[in-house]
Amino acid sequence: KAYRKSRARLPLVMGKDLTGKPYVADLARMPHLLIAGATGSGKSVCLNTIITSLVYRHTPETLRLLLIDPKMVELSAYVDLPHLRHPVVTDPKDAAGVLRWAVLEMERRYQLFSANGVRSIAEFNQRVREGMPLRRIEPEGEEGDPDRWVYDDGLLPYVVVVVDELADLMMTVQSEVEKPLTQLAQKARAIGIHLIVATQRPSVNVITGLIKANFPTRIAFRVASKTDSRTILDQNGADALLGNGDMLFLPPGSSEPVRIQGAFISTEDTDRLTAWYREQAARAEEEEEEVEETYLPGPGSEADILEIVRAHELEQASEAAFSADDPEEWDELFKAAGEICIQADQGSTSLLQRKLRIGYGRAARIVDQLHEAGVVGPPDGTKPREVLVGLDELEAICTAAEGRG
Known part of the structure; x- marks a missing residue:
């Protein structure tokens, strides 16, 4: 009551x-x-x-x-x-x-x-x-x-x-x-x-x-x-x-x-x-087929939440790539490192150390640059970073950076 x-x-x-x-x-x-x-x-x-x-x-x-x-x-x-x-x-x-x-x-x-x-x-x-x-x-x-x-x-x-x-x-x-x-x-x-x-x-x-x-x-x-x-x-x-x-x-x-x-x-x-x-x-779905209106919208009637978040993160990553402070300061191995991460479908400092035969400090800086450019995601504890783009997008990021340079 x-x-x-x-x-x-x-x-x-x-x-x-x-x-x-x-x-x-x-x-x-x-x-x-x-x-x-x-x-x-x-x-x-x-x-x-x-x-x-x-x-x-x-x-x-x-x-x-x-x-x-x-x-x-x-x-x-x-x-x-x-x-x-x-x-x-x-x-x-x-x-x-x-x-x-x-x-x-x-x-x-x-x-x-x-x-x-x-x-x-x-x-x-x-x-x-x-x-x-x-x-x-x-x-x-x-x-x-x-x-x-x-x-x-x-x-x-x-x-x-x-x-x-x-x-x-x-x-x-x-x-x-x-x-x-x-x-x-x-x-x-x-x-x-x-x-x-x-x-x-x-x-x-x-x-x-x-x-x-x-x-x-x-x-x-x-x-x-x-x-x-x-x-x-x-x-x-x-x-x-x-x-x-x-x-x-x-x-x-x-x-x-x-x-x-x-x-x-x-x-x-x-x-x-x-x-x-x-x-x-x-019952509402049955009526919707007849009158094209639903009284009780189901969870599938709206855009998927995780897709919205992924699209937003990709957009932010793209903006970050085009607003990076100074691409001229990117490491000369930036593109090669990006390709390695995309092919391995993960990004980590140890991966770049092994593949490029460079020291920890340089590999860590390259990973940070890849993150700023939107190529890899943020750190996730001890797990490798998620790769956010493909080879075509990496090429576009590098081309845009060269154009600004």
């Missing part, structure tokens, strides 16, 4: 407080949520309850989900949910790509809001509902019919990114996920992108200072030690919880946590809800 009456834009059913009163929170006000707790403490049930709360209130027109599940099992119940902007992500590399897309979407929305003089997603969507004229983002230097830039894409949906196990990502691709997570946590509130991040290892090398500082709203389930409790909440208490959904919820703007017995949703309830949405999506 409290959930149905709630006027929250993104209501979350939390459970009941110590007086037995139902507790409903608003993700839009948090605006991001950090969840931590030991195995078996109720963390996964809480995530399921949160996702169910969101999709029960919102259609895919007003809410899009990005689910990142490195453990591959916790969020598998939602694979057919039409709210998904992208299929459930299980690969850490793809997870980093999804987070980078969320940053690109955040920047796009800020440009859209700036072009229309609005400050929040609620204000923008209100203008859409009232039929007020809105503008698209107009490319720089683009001229032509102004009617081409009239915004007619409908409501901007909320985007909720759910990360089920942050520890797995921090162990494998920390350098690639920590920066976008921090950027989103700092800036994404006003434009309707929200993060829900969960971990069962609340240690300082998982919940780093950068992440913790930007997640003021937190949920702590039972943890093993007072140290873990202080890592999550900055105070003791989570180590004395009872488990099975017993939690301490730190609301936004408060320094005192609220003790709550978490709500429980069974697997059968989740399956029934996703089955209902699946039927509605199938």
Whole structure:
């Protein structure tokens, strides 16, 4: 009843407080949520309850989900949910790509809001509902019919990114996920992108200072030690919880946590809800064939997220190649090194040392130059760098550099 009456834009059913009163929170006000707790403490049930709360209130027109599940099992119940902007992500590399897309979407929305003089997603969507004229983002230097830039894409949906196990990502691709997570946590509130991040290892090398500082709203389930409790909440208490959904919820703007017995949703309830949405999506697809309109857009109806990110990175690499400070300072073995990396489909200092018979210092400088020119990607721990271009693109980069030289 409290959930149905709630006027929250993104209501979350939390459970009941110590007086037995139902507790409903608003993700839009948090605006991001950090969840931590030991195995078996109720963390996964809480995530399921949160996702169910969101999709029960919102259609895919007003809410899009990005689910990142490195453990591959916790969020598998939602694979057919039409709210998904992208299929459930299980690969850490793809997870980093999804987070980078969320940053690109955040920047796009800020440009859209700036072009229309609005400050929040609620204000923008209100203008859409009232039929007020809105503008698209107009490319720089683009001229032509102004009617081409009239915004007619409908409501901007909320985007909720759910990360089920942050520890797995921090162990494998920390350098690639920590920066976008921090950027989103700092800036994404006003434009309707929200993060829900969960971990069962609340240690300082998982919940780093950068992440913790930007997640003021937190949920702590039972943890093993007072140290873990202080890592999550900055105070003791989570180590004395009872488990099975017993939690301490730190609301936004408060320094005192609220003790709550978490709500429980069974697997059968989740399956029934996703089955209902699946039927509605199938029915909408049938109607689309007749009237060319879809009430519930499926995840395949929009451009693929990872393709968007790859295209953006290639564009940046190309721009970097054409804006490098001084190609005359490139090593004379630059082109040969690029060809070696492309043929080996990887780039590394040791590879160039072996193939070109040069020292470590020179090989490292060439790898840096290849990265600046967009031939190879950024460093990835101990793994070789990814090759971003082919031989034709390398030839074009070298030709352009010679032309400038």
